[in-house]
Amino acid sequence: ELxxxxxxxxxxxxxxxxxxxxxxxxxxxxxxTPIKAPILKHNPFEFALSFSRFNLLENQKRTYYYRYILNLA
Known part of the structure; x- marks a missing residue:
């Protein structure tokens, strides 16, 4: 047509x-440029550490930060 x-x-x-x-x-x-991780002044040995909490601190630092420092569970 057209x-x-x-x-x-x-x-x-x-x-x-x-x-x-x-x-x-x-x-x-x-x-x-990647964002630098914050440097926190947190004493993880202030309270008694369970093995799972220590393992989380060593292997998954950001998860530890959210769960135990910010208390986000």
């Missing part, structure tokens, strides 16, 4: 997209 001639490009340059949107866009360089 006669259209389509031209398919396999590669369209990024500037063509920006010109079509009429944006003055500069690429963003994300900051990919």
């Amino acid at each position: 006669d259209f001639d389509f031209f398919y490009e396999t590669h369209i340059h990024q500037k063509a997209y920006l010109n079509a949107l009429k944006l003055d866009y500069e690429g963003i360089k994300p900051n990919l």
